[in-house]
Amino acid sequence: MSADSPIIKKELREYVDILGYSESELLKKNREETKKLGPISIMQVGAAQGAFLSILCKCGKFKNCLEVGVFTGYSSLCISSAIENDSRLTVIDNNNEYLDIAKKYWKLANVVEKINVIKKDALEALSELKSNSDKQFDFAFIDADKANYVEYYDLILPLMSRGGILCIDNTLWKGRVYDLDNQTDSTKAIRSLNQKIKNDKRVEHSILTIYDGMTICYIK
């Protein structure tokens, strides 16, 4: 069962947790191990979201995927298990402790060969990918520190091919996006990104009310 959904009421959340997805034994194990890290485990994506990412990647038959923010590996497991053997997932995270847990699960899921790890600050890593102009991603998932969300979007969009899909997590931010008394850096950055995407003619988008909100952008 996933951690509490921050934006849907308890009864509905419980209903979704019973019928809304089928979580593999390995993903359950990953979620249980992550819970042992304490309150920080809230950073993990919801199970319904993981299932959604998996279906999306199966339908999209993406060849070159990117994830910014790995944590203990849940979403990277969903993405890498869904793509074909000759497809690749580049992941970026700057935390060794989390990456070590993720690596253990990639091994168990037999997806190590598909994953290219960049252990670096995401802004630095993305700037380097930007200078390597032949790098084109057809799928990307942004789920790292929220304060840099606009910068991540700006750096990733030019790296994406037309027809590609960009997903961004936590875009409803437990409802803090509409609470104007909340002016933290993270909240302000998510608000700015939501506004930017709304005005961005390069993409077609939808904010999904799944888990903590996830925006899906189609690159035109």
Ligand SMILES: C[S@@+](CC[C@H](N)C(=O)[O-])C[C@H]1O[C@@H](n2cnc3c(N)ncnc32)[C@H](O)[C@@H]1O
């Ligand atoms: C919300 S968690 C990612 C959750 C993950 N997608 C999952 O499936 O559970 C955010 C991750 O971003 C990483 N992170 C935060 N700031 C970063 C930065 N500036 N550069 C690289 N990684 C960063 C953290 O170490 C953490 O693992």
